Each structure stands twice: as structure tokens, then as C-alpha cells.
Amino acid sequence: MRRGLGIAVLTAIALAVTACGSSGSSGSKTTGGSGSGGGGGSSSASVSGAKTLQASALDNPPKGTITYCTGKDTTGDAAYTVAQFNAKYGAQGYHANLVQFPASADQQRAQFIQRQQAKSSSCDVFSSDVIWTAEFSSQHWLYDLTPYVSANASKFIAAPLDTVHYGGKYWGIPQTSDAAFIYYKTGEAVPSTWQQVYSAAKNSGGIVYQGAPYEGLTCNFLELAFAAGGQVLSADGKKSAINSPQNLAALQLMVSGIKGGSAPQAVTTYMEPESDQAFDTGKYGYLRNWTYAYAVHNTTGALKGKIHAAPLPTFAGAGKASILGGHNSVISVYSQDPGLALKFADFFASPAMQKAAILKFSLAAIIPSVYKDPDVLKAVPYAPQLLQALDQAKARPVSPVYPQISQAIYTNVNNALAGRESPQAALKAADSQINSALSTF
Ligand code: GLC
Numbered sequence: 001m002r003r004g005l006g007i008a009v010l011t012a013i014a015l016a017v018t019a020c021g022s023s024g025s026s027g028s029k030t031t032g033g034s035g036s037g038g039g040g041g042s043s044s045a046s047v048s049g050a051k052t053l054q055a056s057a058l059d060n061p062p063k064g065t066i067t068y069c070t071g072k073d074t075t076g077d078a079a080y081t082v083a084q085f086n087a088k089y090g091a092q093g094y095h096a097n098l099v100q101f102p103a104s105a106d107q108q109r110a111q112f113i114q115r116q117q118a119k120s121s122s123c124d125v126f127s128s129d130v131i132w133t134a135e136f137s138s139q140h141w142l143y144d145l146t147p148y149v150s151a152n153a154s155k156f157i158a159a160p161l162d163t164v165h166y167g168g169k170y171w172g173i174p175q176t177s178d179a180a181f182i183y184y185k186t187g188e189a190v191p192s193t194w195q196q197v198y199s200a201a202k203n204s205g206g207i208v209y210q211g212a213p214y215e216g217l218t219c220n221f222l223e224l225a226f227a228a229g230g231q232v233l234s235a236d237g238k239k240s241a242i243n244s245p246q247n248l249a250a251l252q253l254m255v256s257g258i259k260g261g262s263a264p265q266a267v268t269t270y271m272e273p274e275s276d277q278a279f280d281t282g283k284y285g286y287l288r289n290w291t292y293a294y295a296v297h298n299t300t301g302a303l304k305g306k307i308h309a310a311p312l313p314t315f316a317g318a319g320k321a322s323i324l325g326g327h328n329s330v331i332s333v334y335s336q337d338p339g340l341a342l343k344f345a346d347f348f349a350s351p352a353m354q355k356a357a358i359l360k361f362s363l364a365a366i367i368p369s370v371y372k373d374p375d376v377l378k379a380v381p382y383a384p385q386l387l388q389a390l391d392q393a394k395a396r397p398v399s400p401v402y403p404q405i406s407q408a409i410y411t412n413v414n415n416a417l418a419g420r421e422s423p424q425a426a427l428k429a430a431d432s433q434i435n436s437a438l439s440t441f
Contacts, residue, residue, distance in 0.1 A: 022094070045400075047137045047167040055148040055244040058346055061339025062108050063093030068113065068344060070327075072103040074273065075274060075292050075361035077176075078127070085347050096344050103273050105215035109403065116141040116332065124293075124335040125344050127327045128172060130163035131406070132397050135349050136170040136330065138400040143331040143338055147171045148346070148380050153325045156349075159390050160370075162365045164328050166398070170332060173345045174366035176357060178325030179389035180223060181309040181382065182207075183279070183297065184289040190308075193316040194224055194253060204285025207257070208278045211267035213414040218406040219323045220288060221413045222396065223248035223312055226321035230403065232434070240434035242409065243427040250315065251423040257418050279303070288312075290325060291386055295362035295379075309382040311389060324393035326364065354422035358383065364390060401437045408433035 071233045091093070099122070112126050116139065117168040128136060136142050149170035153161060160174040184190065188204050191197040191343060198242045201207035210216035222232070230246035233239065257263045270278065272289060279287040280301045287293065291309075298307045314320040329345035331338055345354060354365040355373060360378050370376055370388040378384070397405055406429045416426035 001384070005243040043084060045134065045138075045167045047140075047169065049144070050137070050140060050144040050169070052144040052146065053148070053180055053331065053338050053342055055151055055342075055362055056118055056340075057339035058148075059096070059339075059341040061343060063275075064337050064340060065097055066335065066337055066344055067097045067099055067122060068125045068127070069099045069101060069115075070127035071101050071105065071108040073100050074276075075104065075295065075363065076222050077292075077357055077361040077363055079354055080333040080360070081348055084353065085125050085344055088347070089343070092215050094340055094343065096100075099123065104271055112136075116334070119334050121332070121334045121336050122313045122334055124337065124341040125329050125331055127175060128330040130160070130178075130324060130326045130328065131215070132328055133164055133166045133171050133328070133330075134398055134402060135400045137166050137169070138229070141333060142171045143333055143335075143344075145172060145331065145342070148342065152349075157368055157387075157390060158186060159180035159324055159393060159395075160326050162326075163324070163326065164330075168198060169373045172328035173349050175327045175345075175348050177366050177390050178290050178292075179322045179364060179386060179393050180219070180288055180290050180312060180325070180326075181294070181389075182420045183289060183307055183309055185285060185303060186308065187281075188285045190310050191313055193313050194227065194250075195316045197313060198253060198260075200259045201257070201284075201286050202260065202262040206261070206284045207263050207286035208270065208275045208284050208287065209263065209267055210270055211263075211414065211417050212269050212271050212274075213410045214271060215406055215410065216271055217410040217413055218396070219325065220407060221250065221254065221287075222323050222394075223321060224253060226323070226394050227312070227315035227319055229315075229318045232409070233438075237397065237399070238438065240438070242433045242434055243431040246318070247427055251413060251416055251427065254413075255419075255423050258417055259419075265418075267416060270426070291362055291364050293362075294382070295360065298362075309385075310386050311382075322389045322393040324390065324395050327362065349418040376418060399438075402441055404436050404437035404440075408437060 082096045085096045104372050146169045156174050162179040164170050164172040187340045189200045191200050209220050225247045228246040228250045229239040230244050234241050294309050297303050331341045335341050354367050355370045357363040358365045358376050359379050371383045412430040413419040414425040416423045
């Protein structure tokens with residue numbers, strides 16, 4: 001399904017971008033944002049002709065119910081926020097419904113695209129991964145929220161705010177940010193390099209991570225590749241830079257990790273939930289996962305009270321890197337009550353909801369004050385390192401064809417991990433597929 005949609009989307013994007021390029025409209029921006037150096041992908045872009053929602057739309061919207069669509073609510077944060085919204089505004093006639101899509105980022109994207117292509121009003125607010133802003137705004141599927149976001153910009157942490165900015169406009173309200181950590185059980189060594197992670201893992205049951213062919217694997221690979229000094233695109237964003245000695249060193253470490261028994265072969269089929277389940281068996285010493293995993297493992301499950309979080313380590317002889325993850329509340333242009341949708345998105349970003357997100361669900365808040373809150377520091381001891389990781393995290397390439405670029409990475413990296421391709425052949429294939437994707441717009 002994904003591949004079929006991909007071709008249609010690519011064609012539509014090529015048309016949309018050509019149309020935008022020739023319109024000569026204002027508001028272009030060099031994308032990539034802070035910390036994007038490792039990803040390359042800087043390019044000028046503009047999106048014209050979008051519908052704009054005024055900030056005042058949230059004041060007295062028509063009464064009714066909006067639907068909030070999001071990926072699988074693994075933590076319970078989505079249900080909690082919806083319940084709090086209904087408790088606060090229900091008596092005034094304002095309600096929100098929750099619809100959950102699958103856990104896979106790629107499948108969430110496909111579900112949203114299907115609805116938008118059908119001009120369906122079934123998702124008023126969508127929890128959009130930080131990597132989709134360029135594509136969805138270029139397709140004219142999102143309201144331009146510049147009036148609201150500009151007025152509130154100083155409230156947000158810079159890195160997540162940058163992920164809603166494309167073509168000189170703001171296309172969503174930051175909802176949660178994200179960065180990965182290495183989780184380990186009490187008693188395990190705290191490794192300071194990726195090489196040490198793999199050798200320590202070998203003596204402690206192994207490391208589990210997300211190695212299935214989907215967006216999560218792109219993140220897992222780029223964390224090592226960027227730390228090793230690699231890039232995805234050339235500095236001008238026009239060519240692939242994936243086939244480099246630095247990226248090869250990163251991929252070789254991951255491949256030999258599986259061959260040498262530091263990671264189970266099964267990681268090649270794991271997304272986030274499967275890696276959590278594996279870690280929860282207690283068999284593995286280490287887990288690479290996003291920040292939500294701390295609350296999941298430390299407050300429930302077999303390892304309750306025995307989990308620690310360490311920032312991602314350096315690549316021996318090179319540097320260290322995190323990948324900026326997270327989600328934004330975007331508003332569909334097909335919503336029948338965009339004012340109420342904005343009210344919900346605004347509520348999600350409020351200090352009370354952001355504090356609950358980090359306190360109860362160890363999600364990375366998008367406003368800075370909560371990271372200093374004593375309750376938060378007690379519940380999430382690594383909150384200061386989390387804030388630092390967000391500041392220093394690198395963005396994935398910013399492009400309307402990012403999903404195709406990522407697919408080229410994760411398909412070939414997965415082939416190498418599973419032993420179907422050598423690391424060299426995998427990077428060579430990814431290189432030519434990335435260049436083909438770039439040539440389509
Ligand atoms: C997390 C991140 C998101 C990333 C996804 C990959 O949800 O927040 O940015 O794309 O994982 O699986």
C-alpha cells in the first residue's frame with residue numbers, strides 16, 4: 001500500500017512544487033534549522049495558496065466534536081489529554097474524540113494521506129511526525145497556523161518549533177519533542193561509545209532496538225552514522241551523501257553487532273513495541289528507544305524501578321549525535337470546525353498538559369519551564385539531559401520527498417542487517433535511490 005501511494009504522492013508533489021516554484025510567492029526559507037548539519041537538506045522552499053487560520057478562531061468556535069488522529073497511544077498520553085480536554089470544555093459543548101492509527105510511523109503517514117486524498121474530514125487534528133511538515137504543507141493538506149504560532153513562538157523550545165516551520169510559514173503547533181536514550185538495567189555498565197555499547201551488550205544478553213524496515217530504522221542508523229561524521233545529503237541538499245566511509249563504519253558496527261551476537265537477529269523485525277516487549281522479558285541488558293520508554297518500563301512491567309537512561313554515546317574516534325523526533329498538532333484543511341481543532345491543539349501545548357506529558361509519560365515537553373519542575377526531576381531524573389539532547393539533536397533532511405529518502409535508507413540498511421546485502425552494496429543502492437528521489441522535484 002505504501003509503495004502504491006508513494007508514486008501518486010511523488011507525482012503530486014512534483015506538480016505542487018513546480019507550481020509553487022513558478023508562482024514567485026514570498027516567504028521562502030532555508031530549511032534544515034538548527035542542528036541539521038548532519039542531515040544536509042538545506043533548500044529554499046515556498047508554499048503558496050494555503051488557507052490561513054487566524055489565532056482568534058479558537059476563542060468562540062462552533063460547538064461540536066473534533067477528532068484527534070494519532071499513532072498508537074502506547075503511553076496513554078493521547079487518551080489522557082482528550083479526557084482532560086473533555087473535562088474542561090465538555091460543559092461548554094466542546095468535545096474531542098480519539099482515533100488511533102498503527103504504531104508504525106510509515107503506516108500513520110499512509111492513513112493520513114489516504115484521508116487527505118479523499119478530502120475526508122475524519123481527522124481534524126493529526127499528530128504529525130516532525131518529518132512530514134514539508135510534504136503535507138506542499139500538498140496543501142494543512143492550515144497555515146502562522147498567526148497563532150508567531151504570537152506564541154517565544155513559549156516553545158527552538159528545535160521543536162523549527163519542525164513546524166517550512167516555506168516561511170508555520171504549519172502546526174509543537175506537541176511533543178523526542179530524542180532517544182540507551183536504557184539499561186541496574187547493574188549494567190554505562191557505555192561511553194557505541195563500540196562499548198556493543199561489547200557490553202554481548203556480555204549482558206544483548207541490545208534491542210528498532211531494525212525493521214520503516215522510519216524508526218532510519219533514526220537508529222542515523223544516530224550512529226551522524227555520530228561517526230556521516231551525512232545523508234550534500235551541503236546544498238541536492239545530492240546523496242549516504243555512500244561515505246563514515247556511514248559505512250556505522251553500518252558495519254551494526255551488522256557485526258548482529259553477526260557477533262551483541263544484538264539478536266530478531267531486531268530486523270522490531271519496531272518500538274516489539275523492542276519494548278523484548279526488553280521487558282529481562283533477557284537483554286540494553287534497549288535503544290525514545291524517551292517515552294522510560295515511563296513504560298520504569299512504572300509498569302517486569303523491570304519496574306530497575307531502569308536507567310543514558311544519553312546516546314559517541315562513536316569512537318568521532319563525535320556524538322541525537323536525532324530530533326517528535327510530533328506536531330496539524331489541522332486538516334478538510335476539518336469542519338478548524339477553530340475547535342485549534343482550541344484542542346492549543347490545549348495540548350498548554351503548560352498543564354506539557355507537565356503531565358513528561359511527568360506521567362516521560363514524553364519530551366515542548367516548553368522549557370517544565371524541565372526544571374521539582375516533580376518532573378523526581379519522576380524523570382534525566383530531564384536535564386533530555387532538554388540538552390533536544391537542543392543538540394540533528395534534524396532529518398527537510399524535503400517534500402523525505403519519505404522516499406528515508407525509504408531508501410531503511411530498506412537497504414535492513415537488507416544489510418538481515419545479511420541480504422553487504423554494507424557496501426547497501427549504501428551504494430541507497431545512494432542511487434536517494435538521487436532518484438531527489439531528481440523527481
Ligand atoms: C518516534 C519519533 C518520531 C520518529 C518515529 C520513528 O515516534 O518521535 O519522530 O519518526 O519515532 O519510529
